Amino acid sequence: MSFSALSLNSSLLAALPPTVNKPSRIQQLAIPTILLGQDVLALAQTGSGKTYAYGLPVLQRISQLSTSHLSAVIIVPTRELASQVSQNLAPLARSLNLRVEVLCGGEAIELQIERLAQPVNIVVATPGRLLALAQQGVIQFEHLQSLVLDEADRLLDMGFIADINALIALMPSGQRLLFSATLPESLVALAQKVQSASCVRIEAHALNSTVADIDQTIYHVNKGSKAKALTHLIALHQWSQVLVFVNAKDDADALCKKLIKAGINAAALHGDKEQALRSKTLEQFKMAQLTVLVATDVLARGIHVDALPVVINVDLPAQAAVYVHRIGRTARAGLSGVALSLVGHSELLSLEAIRELTGQALPLVELAGFVVTDKPTSENSKRAPRDKQANRRTANKRSISDFAKRKSTR
Known part of the structure; x- marks a missing residue:
């Protein structure tokens, strides 16, 4: 199937990048339904083309409508995703004489208020900043035609449900589009609340599945050997x-320092970094000016x-669902990729949850040269309560003895 078979405006199609010449499965399924004005709950793998799947028909x-009012709002979980969605849609919007604006934290709200003085047709925003502007009366939704929740499951994971409910309460009824790669119960509840009973559910791939072209390997390593194992793998494969x-901001910085010390061109990216630095670092990575980018889940979606x-x-x-999104950064748009995980004993329950979610075996394998010596935590490995009490008594005696000695020397 070609894009021309989807009843899309020729100006829109001409504005698509040269590399986008055939609609993906989610685009084939979603575009006709959205053009009809129906509500859609769309489930598709990361990297499958969801932005154009909703962006083309919404535009x-x-x-x-032939209006200069705000007609569509796209809510996303992170600033980086807001920027990316805007970059993808802005050229298409210009082809139809429409204007896209990005509204998210990390930029002075005064600058955004100034830009909103000009007519805008589509807003791409993170929930907190959009709500703040709406509560100040800077943005009005009375002419809104379409609301899109992109990466809807992540919006819920990150605790934005209160902001989303507050925003929806300010909006008129209209087309509601929810796009996601996973379907947690919280998302099902949200869909039932905000979408019509005639909502169309679209599944472009098996629910919670990973892209087939990703070669996944799970290495069993000691917790304390992960940095060395990572350095070894990077040097080995070049x-x-x-x-x-990584999961924690401090760990991202610490691991980055170890990589740099090993002579690897690396940078860390997480929520504590200033927005300007986050944007610069991400751009350097995209331009292949960095070999390794160490990130928390600010980048997972x-x-x-x-x-x-x-x-x-x-x-x-x-x-477990975050694993699907993390590894979905590779093997995008039909390409192949590699996803490796370094797993210690304490993470085996997390691995089991990932196996259950994805329906994949994901066997543990040993990494050559990195023998696992850590012992799994068990009840038998713990000291008996009386031993702990004995230790506390010994510590108390030492403290009293030390105090007596200090007192006698005064």
């Missing part, structure tokens, strides 16, 4: 670009890096 519907995920070959989980995520 076409707005162009048919990868040009590697996206590394929606960030597209062309032909990214490798994703490595130094820490498994606490939520």
Whole structure:
């Protein structure tokens, strides 16, 4: 099937990048339904083309209104995703004489208020900033035609449900589009609340599945050997670009320092970094000026890096669905990729949850040269309560003795 078979405006199609010449499965399924004005709950793998799946029909519907009012709002979980969605849609919007504006934290709200003085047709925003502008009366939703929740499951994971409910309460009834790669119960509840009973559910791929072209390997390593194992793998394979995920901000910085010390060109990216630095670092990585980017889950959703070959989980995520999104940074747009995970004993329950969610075996394998010597935690490995009490008594005696000695020397 070609895009021309989807009843899309010729100006829109001409504005698509040259590399986008055939609609993906989610685009084939979603575009006709959205053009009809129906509510959609769309489930598709990361990297499958969801932005164009909702962006193309939403832009076409707005162009048919002949209005300068705000007609569509796209809510996303992170600033980086807001920027990316805007960059993808802005050229298409210009082809129809429409204007897209980005509204998210990390930029002075005064600058955004100034830009909103000009007519805008589509807003791409993070929930908190959009709500703040709406509560100040800077943005009005009375002419809104379409609301899109992109990466809807992540919006809920990150605790934005209160902001989303507050925003929806300010909006008129209209088309509601929810796009996601996973379907947690919280998302089902949200869909039932905000979408019509005639909502169309679209599943482009098996629910919670990973892309078939990702070669996944799970290495069983000692917790204290992960940094050395990562350095070894990078040197062994001579990868040009590697996206590394950890769970904590401090761990991202610490791991980055170890990589730099080992002579690897690396940078860390997480929520504590200033927005300007986050944007600069991400751009350097996209331009292949960095070999390794160590990131927390601020990057797990929606960030597209062309032909990214490798994703490595130094820490498994606490939520199984996040694993699907992390490794989905590679093997995008029909390309193949590699996803490696370094797993210690304490993460075996997380691994089991990932296996259950994805329906994949994901066997543990040993990494050559890195023998696992850590022992799994068990009841038998713990000291008996009386031994702990004995230790406390010994510590108390030492404290009293030390205090007596200090007192006698005064």
